[in-house]
Amino acid sequence: MAGFKTTLASVSLLVTLGLAHAPAEHWNGPHTGPDFRHPYGRPELSTATGAAFTSGSGSDSPVATGTASSVGSAACGYPGGGPTATIDVGVLHGTTTSLPAATASINQFLGVPFAKSPPTRFGPPESPQNFSQPINATSWSPACIQQFVYPEAAQLFVNSVFNNPAPPESEDCLYLNVYAPSTPAPADGRAVMFFLYGGSLQFGTAGQITYDGSAFASYEDVIVVTTNYRTNVFGFPTSPELPDTGHNLGFLDQRFALDWVQRNIAQFGGSPKKVTVFGESAGAFSTDALLTSYPRNSTPPFRGAILESGQYSYRPSRSTLPAEPWEQLSAALGCPGNYGSNLTCLRAANASAIKDTIEKQILVFNPIPDNVTLVSSPARRRLSGDIARIPVMGGTNSQEGRIFTVGQTNTTAYLTGLLGANPSNLGEMIATVEAAYPLGQNGLETPYDQIAQVFTEFIFQCPQAKWANDSASIGIPTWRYYFNASFTNTQAYPNLGVYHASELPMVFGTRQEVLRTTQEYALSNAMMSAWATFAKNPSRGPGWNPVSTGQPGTVLVGATAQEIGGQYTGPNGSVLHGSWDLGVWGNRGNVLGSGVTVIPEWEVDYRCELFEPIYELISGTAGS
Ligand SMILES: *[C@@H]1O[C@H](CO)[C@@H](O)[C@H](O)[C@H]1NC(C)=O
Ligand SMILES: *[C@@H]1O[C@H](CO)[C@@H](O)[C@H](O)[C@H]1NC(C)=O
Ligand SMILES: *[C@@H]1O[C@H](CO)[C@@H](O)[C@H](O)[C@H]1NC(C)=O
Ligand SMILES: *[C@@H]1O[C@H](CO)[C@@H](O)[C@H](O)[C@H]1NC(C)=O
Ligand SMILES: *[C@@H]1O[C@H](CO)[C@@H](O)[C@H](O)[C@H]1NC(C)=O
Ligand SMILES: *[C@@H]1O[C@H](CO)[C@@H](O)[C@H](O)[C@H]1NC(C)=O
Ligand SMILES: *[C@@H]1O[C@H](CO)[C@@H](O)[C@H](O)[C@H]1NC(C)=O
Ligand SMILES: *[C@@H]1O[C@H](CO)[C@@H](O)[C@H](O)[C@H]1NC(C)=O
Ligand SMILES: *[C@@H]1O[C@H](CO)[C@@H](O)[C@H](O)[C@H]1NC(C)=O
DSSP: OOHHHHHHHGGGTTOOOOOOOOOOOOOOTTTSSTTTTOOOOOOOOOTTTSOSBBBBBBOSSOOOOGGGGGGTTOOSSSTTSEEEEETTTTTEEOOEEEETTOOOEEEEEEEEEOOOOOTTSOOOOOOOOOOOEEEEEEEEOOOOOOOOOHHHHHHHHHHHHSSSSSBBEEEEEEEEEEEEESOOOOOOOOEEEEOOSSTTOOOOOSGGGGGOOOOHHHHTTTTEEEOOOOOOEEEEEEETSGGGGSOHHHHHHHHHEEEHHHHEEEEEEGGEEEEEEEEEEHHHHHHHHHHSSSOOOOOSSSSSEESSOSSSSOOSSOOTTTHHHHHHHHHHHTTTTTSSHHHHHHHOOHHHHHHHHHHHTTOOOOOOOOSSOOOHHHHHHHHHTTTOOOOEEEETTTGGGGGGTOOOOOOHHHHHHTTTOOOOOOHHHHHHHHHSTTBBHHHBBBBHHHHHHHHHIIIIHHHHHHHHHHHHHTTEEEEEEEEEEOOGGOOTTOOOSSSSTHHHHHHOOOOSSSSSSSSHHHHHHHHHHHHHHHOOOOTSSSSOOTTTTSSSSEOOOOOTTTTEETTTEOTTTTOEEEOOOOEEEEEBBTTTSEEEEETTHHHHHGGGGGGGGHHHHHHTTTTO
């Protein structure tokens, strides 16, 4: 149980607890198999140590990122043969890629500066300088400095699953990536999908193969923007010397990137009025932070939001005291030493030493409510209606918890840690929960299965259901999904099932091709299409019933059914109606589905009421 107290506060972001037991066997992560070849290649990162972003002369060839046809395409914009774009600080030289069976090649502008980089350490993002020379935007920038906490077994495990291949890291990291179809855009501009990665606000980078927006942009005719933002102490320094609004730098980075989109996306054929933010895990948490901090009558720089496996409104525990890890870090590095303060001392410290210390001492830095980037009572704020009034979609995976609970075998002991926030009747509650997840039934064969399913529902699924219900209750068009498919080639470790983050390669169309099944291919295309359908017209939704409409709507019956003209029809051509509103992606019972099947929410949520007292206690929504 070591590590529980320090990390439980961030459990709703993306948990790294419960991994104290080393995974016994080797495994091939999604992108590490010896046969793995990314279908369309990517820029080499191994040499990008931060120097890749000096201005180019403009006369050299860009690096082709894959197929031979990518050089010398019709989109030639500079002598080297790649596309160009003029943004507010200068001229970008990009590159192109073509995907099989796609109608348009994709212009990629990778490593685009959206802020001064490197930023002042522990300081807010600032506008970048103008560039007098063209900017070489042909490869991903390094990741911001990442944190993978000890124990070492946990560190290795999380790295293997979520940081594979490992990118270079640098404080010089405030860059974003644009993936845009090369064909002329409609006069009013294409829809823009702006992605925020997960990683507990401790790690993550836009430069991961999984987040390559080329397939999405190419097959769905949208513009995809993926951005870096600072994490851990570099993104969320809790120093008492910083001003109240100077702690959540990672969120300020995200907002800076969104502002960049407003100013510049038209240069890529995108419409600044058609931006949808989508994020996963801590990226979804960040998205909910945005939603709840834009008041009712404001005009956020986005018009739709998709939250995959994360939200900010319902958490399993309160935050820890924010000042502690900052002081521990200061002490570990001998601060303030000869410096005037801990802040100036840590500003001068070696970044590698900081990284090493926060990893080994498990110093977790959480964002602090500042009422600008993060409100203090998100659930109450939502229920009051005083949040961004834009359509939303959110969902979770059917077995999120399996990756967080590998090696756990003692259900009672585990639940004691997990449900510990409930002060009065913990023993009674554990007994009730254990009884609701009986061993030997509903596929729960082992204590691990049992623990993982409680984790899935308590940490992810039930909070997401409440989030969706709350959004719908204040009149926000809301759609909810449930991802329920797993494939041999997406198992980062044996027997993880439909684990946290496993929907991402499906959504981005970056699932690997080795051992790819027909179901996987079709399901991925269907999900990409639904996400893009939402982004193109958020108030119309992704294609199934909005949450809690109470109105009969068109639903899909049968996994082989297809979407025809926006209507779902069953295998025999019938169109069924019902008030069901949960879109199940993939498997439905014994059917290996490749589309969406709409079911009533209660079928998967019937145990959520068990956890209700805890959510209400922590969110302060009791009685509302
Ligand atoms: C642009 O970056 C790529 C990848 O780092 C590098 O190979 C190429 O030489 C650079 N081009 C210029 C003009 O600097
Ligand atoms: C940067 O260039 C823009 C024009 O693209 C100009 O409006 C702006 O004043 C310049 N900023 C600086 C600091 O030179
Ligand atoms: C600076 O860090 C030390 C630990 O080295 C701590 O004891 C002290 O309280 C910190 N000072 C301030 C002003 O936070
Ligand atoms: C920071 O520490 C690392 C690891 O000890 C070392 O390799 C690097 O040279 C140091 N950087 C500076 C700027 O001193
Ligand atoms: C944020 O707002 C809440 C409620 O209005 C208030 O209690 C809290 O002190 C505020 N926090 C900050 C940092 O301003
Ligand atoms: C499980 O944990 C409980 C509570 O910590 C403990 O009393 C019990 O002995 C453990 N069971 C096994 C089989 O280790
Ligand atoms: C969501 O709302 C429905 C309809 O009111 C309700 O039946 C369900 O229990 C709610 N779900 C949760 C998790 O609160
Ligand atoms: C078509 O399928 C639906 C559900 O699968 C079923 O309810 C309906 O009776 C079928 N219609 C015909 C004409 O077979
Ligand atoms: C999810 O898939 C599993 C395995 O195929 C299946 O047993 C289960 O019924 C599915 N869940 C739902 C809600 O259909």
